[in-house]
Structures are given as structure tokens and as C-alpha cells.
Amino acid sequence: MIVVMKPGCGNDAVGRVVERAHRLGLREHLSVGEERTIIGLIGDVRKVDVAALEAFPGVERVLRVGHPFKLASRAFHPEDSIVAVNGHSMGGERLAIIAGPCAVESEAGYVEAARLVKEAGAGFLRGGAFKPRTSPYSFQGLRREGLRILARAREETGLPVITEVMSPEDIPAVAEVADVLQVGARNMQNYALLAELGGCGKPVMLKRGMAASIEEWLMAAEYILANGNPRVVLCERGIRTFEGYTRNTLDLSAVALAKTLTHLPVLADPSHGTGRADLVPRMCRAAVAAGADGLMVEVHPNPEEALSDGPQSLLPGVFAELVEALKPLAAAVGRTL
Numbered sequence: 001m002i003v004v005m006k007p008g009c010g011n012d013a014v015g016r017v018v019e020r021a022h023r024l025g026l027r028e029h030l031s032v033g034e035e036r037t038i039i040g041l042i043g044d045v046r047k048v049d050v051a052a053l054e055a056f057p058g059v060e061r062v063l064r065v066g067h068p069f070k071l072a073s074r075a076f077h078p079e080d081s082i083v084a085v086n087g088h089s090m091g092g093e094r095l096a097i098i099a100g101p102c103a104v105e106s107e108a109g110y111v112e113a114a115r116l117v118k119e120a121g122a123g124f125l126r127g128g129a130f131k132p133r134t135s136p137y138s139f140q141g142l143r144r145e146g147l148r149i150l151a152r153a154r155e156e157t158g159l160p161v162i163t164e165v166m167s168p169e170d171i172p173a174v175a176e177v178a179d180v181l182q183v184g185a186r187n188m189q190n191y192a193l194l195a196e197l198g199g200c201g202k203p204v205m206l207k208r209g210m211a212a213s214i215e216e217w218l219m220a221a222e223y224i225l226a227n228g229n230p231r232v233v234l235c236e237r238g239i240r241t242f243e244g245y246t247r248n249t250l251d252l253s254a255v256a257l258a259k260t261l262t263h264l265p266v267l268a269d270p271s272h273g274t275g276r277a278d279l280v281p282r283m284c285r286a287a288v289a290a291g292a293d294g295l296m297v298e299v300h301p302n303p304e305e306a307l308s309d310g311p312q313s314l315l316p317g318v319f320a321e322l323v324e325a326l327k328p329l330a331a332a333v334g335r336t337l
């Protein structure tokens with residue numbers, strides 16, 4: 001870390017920075033130039049609060065060399081991580097294809113949808129029991145009853161289940177049923193939830209916040225890792241931009257970039273990423289080409305009647321065609337389906 005001091009800032013200002021560095025267990029290297037002094041901080045600089053240090057008198061700028069995350073970084077773990085999911089896995093050569101309705105709406109409907117996506121080639125089932133909705137008047141999910149239905153669908157299909165957990169107190173109930181716990185975009189920076197998921201004993205899929213930088217996303221993953229859970233999977237689900245034709249802007253450069261910064265598997269969710277069923281197949285192909293380790297796709301047997309996210313949900317037949325179309329593409333980038 002480099003602290004650039006203001007020209008003529010005086011020795012007292014330099015001394016204060018050095019004193020703070022020592023208190024944090026760091027060493028310093030001073031470079032005293034004709035105009036200004038530059039202080040190199042050496043040691044574990046992750047605990048340095050950059051903004052606080054920038055507010056010190058005489059400090060012009062603080063530059064971080066390297067990344068503020070460690071456990072999530074490629075430097076820490078150069079190989080791609082493969083996350084074990086109850087006899088299945090995410091990351092590595094085989095693409096993880098997660099599919100299912102946005103929400104669990106009824107037992108018969110969900111089990112039927114689960115059978116159809118399995119037949120089409122999905123490797124994991126999705127379905128929200130606890131739904132984070134913009135409006136409190138919208139369908140909030142079947143909650144505990146939804147979890148029971150998810151367990152039943154897993155029994156019927158043998159596919160692992162991924163579902164969202166919205167608050168720390170629901171973790172035990174969700175973890176009892178889910179094979180992967182999902183942190184939604186809206187909760188990406190719910191640090192109490194992330195810390196608690198460190199001890200949940202199940203893999204966690206962390207979706208990128210809709211206004212989160214890539215670094216903030218990886219720091220959120222770091223929370224789960226640093227609290228003791230090494231099984232973390234990332235999912236790019238689109239960010240807010242000025243564009244109005246799509247619900248979000250699916251940031252595929254974030255997928256490509258995250259793959260260079262972290263060893264964790266990185267998935268893409270073109271359903272929430274575009275909000276439009278007609279764009280989902282193309283963006284799934286683009287995500288695989290960009291290096292995504294898997295896809296999350298919303299599929300509903302009757303999208304017009306869906307209680308949430310119908311406009312972005314594929315019909316099961318369209319999803320089946322998509323899976324077929326992905327096979328040669330996956331092979332072309334050294335992946336299997």
C-alpha cells in the first residue's frame with residue numbers, strides 16, 4: 001500500500017501515518033523526495049481503512065497495491081475451485097445448469113416443473129421459497145411450505161436444490177433442505193447474513209448486487225470465506241444501468257474478469273440479467289463463451305400465470321432446445337454439459 005503525502009506536509013503528518021501503521025502491525029518504507037514524501041506500508045494491509053487514512057492531515061492519496069480480498073483471490077488459490085454439492089459439483093469442466101421457476105408456487109406445479117427441467121438436462125433445481133419482492137403486496141413465497149415442496153422435488157428428481165435465504169434466522173431451516181443456499185442481489189451486502197452463512201455447513205451461491213462493483217462482490221464472498229465456509233459460488237445477474245429495454249444489463253465482462261481475480265466458480269443468470277425470455281438463450285450462449293462455469297435459468301410451465309418473473313421465464317421446451325444448443329458451444333470452449 002502506498003501513501004502519497006501532500007507537498008510540504010511536514011514531519012508530524014508523516015509521523016502520524018507511520019504511528020497508525022505501527023498500531024496495525026505494519027512496517028513502513030519512506031521515500032523522501034524533493035517535493036513530497038511517499039510512504040510504503042508493508043505487511044497485512046487488508047485491515048487498513050483506506051478512506052480513514054486518506055482523511056489524515058497531509059495525506060493526498062492512498063493506493064492499494066493488489067486486492068483487498070485474500071481467500072477469494074487467485075493469488076491465494078491459483079487453481080479453479082470445484083465446489084462439492086451433495087455428490088454433484090459446481091466449477092471445473094462440467095457446466096452447472098440450474099433451472100426452475102422463479103418461485104415455488106404450488107406442490108404439483110413445482111414438482112412438474114422440476115421433472116421437466118431435469119428431462120431437459122438441468123443439473124440443479126432452483127425455486128424461491130422466501131422471495132425478496134420490491135412490493136410488499138406481491139407474492140412473498142410459500143416460505144416453510146415452499147421448503148417442504150423443494151425437498152419433495154429433490155426426492156422425486158434426485159437433483160440438488162438451490163434456494164434463497166433472506167435473513168440469518170432462517171438459515172437453519174433453509175440449510176436443512178437446500179443443497180446450496182442462495183444470497184440474492186438485494187442481500188449481497190447484508191454482512192450479518194454473510195457472516196452467519198460462514199457456519200451454515202452448505203455451499204452458498206452469492207449473486208452480485210445490482211449496483212455492486214466487482215470488488216464489492218468479491219469482498220462479500222470474502223465475508224463467507226473468512227467466516228469459515230470455503231464453498232462459495234458467484235453469480236452475475238445483471239446490474240442497473242441507464243438502459244430501459246432490459247431489466248438489468250448482464251455484465252459478461254464481470255464474468256470474464258471475476259474468473260481472473262478469483263478461483264471461485266462464476267455463474268451467470270441471464271433471466272434476471274435481461275428480464276426478457278426472448279434474450280435468455282442468446283445470453284446463455286454468450287455467458288458460456290465468456291467463461292461462465294454455469295447458468296441459472298428461470299423456467300416455468302406456464303409463464304403467463306407465474307406469480308413472479310413470468311416475462312423472463314422460458315417454457316420447458318425452449319429450455320430443452322437451449323440445453324441442446326449449448327452442447328457444441330460448451331465443447332468449443334473446453335466444457336461439457
Ligand code: PEP
Nearest residue numbers: 128184185186207237272
Ligand atoms: C432469484 O434468483 O430468485 C432472485 C431473486 O434473483 P436476484 O437476487 O438476482 O434478483
Ligand code: MN
Nearest residue numbers: 102298308309
Ligand atoms: Mn426471479
